[in-house]
Amino acid sequence: MLVSNPIEYNDPSPSPNFEFPVFEAEEESDEEVSDELSRLLEHEGKAIQLFEEQIELVNLGSEDDVKEVKIGSRLYPDVKKGLINLLREYSDVFAWYDQDMSGLDSEIVEHILSLKPECPPVKQKLRRTHLDMAVKIKEEVQKQIDAGFLVTAEYPQWVANIALVPKKDGKVRI
Incomplete structure (x- = not known):
């Protein structure tokens, strides 16, 4: 037999208490925050910092005719020396001035x-x-x-x- 109204049939089950709404009730495990949630909150607080590689200027020309290129300053010394020698050897390949690019095809x-x-x-x-x-x-x-x-x-x-x-x-x- 289904009881539709517990008050009329003397049902001992508790009736809802509308004086104390559910959203005001205290949660039992308020202090227990999951590891995932705490990790996400911690990650949200961190500011994303862009990586900026440290560079140094190297002059491939003379003191009167400056032709500067930028290379990473964290290179190993022997790699840096080899790179600078290679750039100096092929410095005529670069277009240092706008006039050096006069042969470009206008279609491009x-x-x-x-x-x-x-x-x-x-x-x-x-x-x-x-x-x-x-x-x-x-x-x-x-x-x-x-x-x-x-x-x-x-x-x-x-x-x-x-x-x-x-x-x-x-x-x-x-």
Whole structure:
């Protein structure tokens, strides 16, 4: 026989106590935290630090014609000496200046904006650059024009602003 209402049939089982909600009840094993949970909490507190390899600059040229490369400073001394000798032996292979790369095929390095003729171009709001950045931009653009990397392109309207990326040495990449 199933008892649907324990109070009416004098059932001795305890009735629910709504004065003390379940979510306020204390847990018995509050201090016991699983090893996995404690490991995750400990791991969360640690900040991820990027590994930065220590490097040293090596001049492969002369004092007047500086040609610097960066090599790891933690190399074994005999490996470091062999690497420096190898780099000095083949230093003519590197393109030290923009003018050294004049023989590049334009099919490899040419960038063309592919615009759909049926879509009207959207002109972005002109963003002014700081005066010191404008000077660096002019120097970089002139250097690339002299090397033959940049040519004037004719588009129906001006399309986008120049994106500047400052380098560590103070120069600007466009």
